[in-house]
Amino acid sequence: MDTVPIATDVTITVISEQPFLKNYSSQGVPNVAAMIRRKLGGCKVQEGDRIQCNSGGKNFMITIKTMGDAMNNLHKGVFKIDRKRTEIVILDEEESTVNKVLSDDEWMQSLSNMIQSSFKDVEAFRTLGMSMAKSMLIHGVSGVGKSTLVRSVCEKYGYKLIQVSVHDLLRIKDEINEPEFMQYNPIHLSVTKAIKLQPCVVVVRNLNAIKTVDSGARDKILAILSNEIDRIKDDISVCITGLAQELKYLPDVLRKTDIFNEHLHLPIPTMQQRKQILRNILCDIPLEPVKENSIEYYTTQISLRTSGYVARDLKSLCRSATLRSMRDNDGLEIEFSKLSIDVNRNNSLLVKWSDFLYALSTSRPSQQLEVDMNLPKRDWAELGGYDKIKRRMKQATLLPLLEPQTFSKLGIKPPSGLLLYGPSGCGKTAFVQALATESMMNVMSIRGPEIFSKYLGETESKIRKIFATAKRIAPCILFIDEMDAISARRGWESGESSGGINERVLSTLLNEMDGVEGRNGVVVIGCTNRPNSIDDAILRPGRLDQLIYMGLPDEHDRQEIIKALMKRISISPDINIHWLGNVTEYCTGADIENIFW
Template sequence: MALPIPTMTQRKSLLKEMMKVLDLDEQTVEKYSTQISLRTSGYVARDLKSLIRQAMLKSKRRKAAKEEDIVNRLEQLSISSDIQWEDFEYAIQVHRPSQQLEQEATMPKRDWSELGGYKEIKDRMKQAILLPLREPHVFTKLGIRPPSGLLLHGPSGTGKTALVQALITESMMNVISIKGPEIFSKYLGETEEKIRTIFATAKRISPCIIFIDEMDAIGTKRGLNDISGGVNERVLSTLLNEMDGVEGRQGVVVIGCTNRLDHIDDAILRPGRLDQLILVDLPTLEERIEIIKAYMHRIAVADDVDPVTLAYQTESCTGADIENLFREAGTLALRKDMNAQRITMQDILQAHTALNMPKITK
């Protein structure tokens, strides 16, 4: 029987236990174990132990290179707390896990606080994915099955992918991330085999999230402009069969994103598949205020920049539009003065004009 590959949470627990021999302080152990666990998908306990050993050897070589005195060199043979993060960084780069995941993707880590607005959507996503993971008994008590998957849909630039990234970061689950168009192969049957391999891998490393961006590319509605000689239908059929493997899919959740819901085949949206449909629409006034505030926390802005005023004047703008507005304003500020310390309201007004957005009034 194949043992499951540890999740990020389990890897962190294993690392904290293994790091006891390093005589590091509790705060450093917490910091290192968190950072390493986030970067070691596919590692089993043996791999983690080997990684720590590799970091220890790197530490000894680094210190020995700086020491000329033989007595001090001998003292370095004992385990000490002098091991540094750069030693672990080196070990991660040179050590490969025994259960290497070919489909593993490194997704940007995001915090919910970085994403302004959309509170109701965030709550729905957490309830659908995190609640079954943390409190499975609440579903058992009611005799219901947790959602099998989510499909986020809406206009481009509204932050669907960023929301999924934040969810994955908080869940600390293993993740396999793919882009719909990139999975297609020119060789007959290879695309279908890739899909089967992805689901088989997800089962092996469960709990796991399969994230499919641009879902409409592989879940295309049957008969919709199919000039591929039936490839789309075969791919869709394979995807549906894998999503229907509910019994063997416990601990595996599928999340999709699309800008073209009308291109998604209805069969994908049936119960047991992507049964939670979430619209991520253009942000409301209140949501734009929160989005602008979130950006203002991360960048240097002058006191005259008012998020409420900007929110009123950015109607019909997406989060991506607002981010681009601040980026352009920062670029303009630097063009005027390479030593600029803050982005002013005037910079934003000029950026707004340069981007041909609807006219802003102060």
């Protein structure tokens, strides 16, 4: 008779050749866990086991992280996975990576204080006549580590952890109006189990999904949440924690403290936090030595180039660099078997700095994927002339980034924006491209006329969304080409048919550029051929406070432009650069380039 106990709860991580996609069923519920449960059904496993699997022609590696029995106690012995009774939970890839980072973090301390206070300070709250906070909402962008934070607190203090998703409710939403639904829905069952296992934390994931259902189902789900939180009396050591991404996309009642008593926001990691996350990732990757302390060199250089990245993005970046290093000299074939998951295995393969540069060139922060606003890369060496303008642009944008302590000591604020103006074809856009390439900042590029929409309020919504994204991935350059289209001088409306749209758009733009909600790290660069049509309010200090005129190139500039062009094409050595510079008077840079092509 088989005496191996059956595991009721198993948490795993998945590593694959490509980012592992969590497939969804027709009800919108992830079914990858069910697929893995079928593949592992009958297997005897223990914590730390690694299992190679294949599905749909893709290889992936499963690592067993934790296992629990019917009493929800974690054990390290051998367990058997049952196809019907074992619940599989797939940890996000970044969770194991950022677990160490969060241990000494201020958010870790904040959440610990909240949970411990709700468990241990019952008498103090009663003495003060205050109700205890038995629920909290943690919100932040996807991949920032919300689930990991809660799991870390539970592991540190020995609390039980039960997870349930709003998708579990949506899967049976056809039964939501049944009278008995309040007693058998997944959230109610989870809270009932938590009361038996206290001290326990119940995590309700994917709260943003509530917004996608009709008003009737939404009200029912909110009522369920409210009722379950009310079940937690002061003397019960259970805390209900909700997880959400965008707070503004939640129903109003969740954004307030009516249901969730406490709110905790997890921002995007700072440079120092990215360095710590990268240290934990790179410690298991064989790196080509470049300095005495290669890890420090790689983490510093990568963190400088990854503003706006969350832990998931950094993990994906390092995976891309590792896979790049595994390719043959032609970069065409890849052997997945070379990627060692066993840290004790000697691996002759080294990941080079060039592999990371390639990965950086092909990756973007996940927050920036919402909008396709990339700017082509360009080198300053490709652009001849205008040396004074180049110097001014670098001083206004790069110096505050590289020497922030200098501005702080002097008590001055760095420029918040630039406006490049002048005749068409003088290279305004090309100079911004080169500046963005050198700065290593995130870049968002938009054209003024493309923002306008025929639907009422959509143009203003686009502007707010663009600035919100730029703030999340700061430091960031926000380049607005043809800026006069969205910042037209007030009173220039083209008749009554415009409905005042220009003034509404201008008002929205001014509010965002004022930094009403904070715009630290976002540099706005505008370009226009018609500076006279731009409203004066845009040009005041604090908005676009650096005005740079790019006029027609003088003779020296034209010669430098010609020299730069001659480096890119084969040309006869008897061509006289000085003569060409002289005869191209009144030509723009685009005109001179057109002569060569």
